[in-house]
Amino acid sequence: MSSGLDAQRLLIFREIARAGSLASAARSLGWTQPAVSQHLRHLERQAGTPLVLRRPRGVQLTEAGQTLLRHAEAIATRLRLAADELDALVRLSAGTVRLAAFPSAGATVVPAAMGLLADRHPGLDVRLREAEPPQALALLAAGEVDLAVTFAHPAPRPDAASGPGAALAPEPETAGASDLVRMVVGEDPLMLVLPRSHPCAEPADVPLPLGELAGEKWVGGCERCTANLLAVCAGAGFVPDIRHGSDDYVLTQALIARGLAVGLLPRMALDAALDPGVAVRPTAGLRPRVLYVSHHRDADRVPAVRGAVRALLDAMAAPV
Structure with missing residues (x-):
């Protein structure tokens, strides 16, 4: 077995698996079927084992093929994310930002932030879904939204100050996925x-x-x-x-x-x-609920997401 697998052939193999046959994959790729078959043979030599079984009506993945397909899908996803990030670096207005927010935020600061984004980046596609915090975080973890606006009630602690001093301190998200982070963006008395x-x-x-x-x-x-x-x-x-x-x-x-x-x-x-x-x-002696914006750990490198977070912070800071 070769010390490495060819990334392009992995993507060709992914297309074969998705299309269900060499002929369909060739049509999808705009190649000839012999060319696709040749790449598959090279990949199987690199893998050291058959990846598909030829059937009269297509191909069937072997156990090794199913294992390799998971990695090919991950590579395709990373390449797509890379292309999206590069495009966003070139043209911020070309991106899409998907938000999930709880109802009262969705009726106040989130529309204000969306208005700021529309003024700053007119071509940016911003989409909003209303969701309570647990559902918003689930949508974020599943990749269905890019940002989740949530809140949490602090545990009663009469001796703890609740001033705005730590309002922008980032902290790790503890409500589920380890690759999510959240940022405190304000308080709501x-x-x-x-x-x-x-x-x-x-x-x-x-x-x-x-x-x-x-x-x-x-x-x-x-x-x-x-x-x-x-x-x-x-x-x-x-x-x-x-x-x-x-x-x-x-x-x-x-x-x-x-x-x-x-x-x-x-x-x-x-x-x-x-x-x-x-x-x-x-109310006397009650601490406000804390407002958060959560996102995937690497998402703040995407300009469209970073711009949306900035707009949310500006909207939170603006007088009502």
């Missing part, structure tokens, strides 16, 4: 939302301790948000009476506006849509 007629609705700019609402009915949110509500209320010394559950911040506010409950919503959700029937007050 949690706000108490009450009916306008509630005795605690004013003063709007003064933080309200959670304990003041211990006897109220509450609206819970998504699974993570409800878990956070239970945790912060436990820290305030009570168990909230959660009567309703919705991850739709418009519905949540509609229930609150009609005096049916109170709730805890992130500022970003209120920026997206604010019901005139609710009052909003800051």
Whole structure:
């Protein structure tokens, strides 16, 4: 067996496997069938074993052929990524950036970032999918999106500062794949939302301790948000009476506006849509949820992805 395999012949072999026959592969490549057959024979000599079995209606991969095909597919993928990266280096506007973002980000900072990208790089194709953080990270790990905008509620730690000092510090993604990284891009404070007629609705700019609402009915949110509500209320010394559950911040506010409950919503959700029937007050002693942008470890070398991250950072920093 040769010390190395010819990369071009590996790609020809991949086309034979995909096409199912030498004749079909030759047509796809624009070559003659004898030329394709010759390359296959050379590759089999290099491999030291047959890679295909000739059948009346095509070819069947041997076990060695199936093994080699996996590597040929990986080489083809890397070559395609290399071509995309080179093209992006030459013409940033030729690239495509696919984003996944949770709903309130998708209604606020992400459209602002997309607008910035449209102004800076008019030909860049930017596509958005709405997805909660676990689904967004799954899409990213599967290669279906290039960037995932997510959030996480910090574990209650009264002694920890939550200022913006570390807002741009990168850290490894721990939610699954080892080749993903995430960057902290901002914070989203949690706000108490009450009916306008509630005795605690004013003063709007003064933080309200959670304990003041211990006897109220509450609206819970998504699974993570409800878990956070239970945790912060436990820290305030009570168990909230959660009567309703919705991850739709418009519905949540509609229930609150009609005096049916109170709730805890992130500022970003209120920026997206604010019901005139609710009052909003800051909370005392609660840390904001943390906002992240995640991507594959090498993706920040792609100018289109790097430009999208820059636009997201600029949109996060812009005043509402």
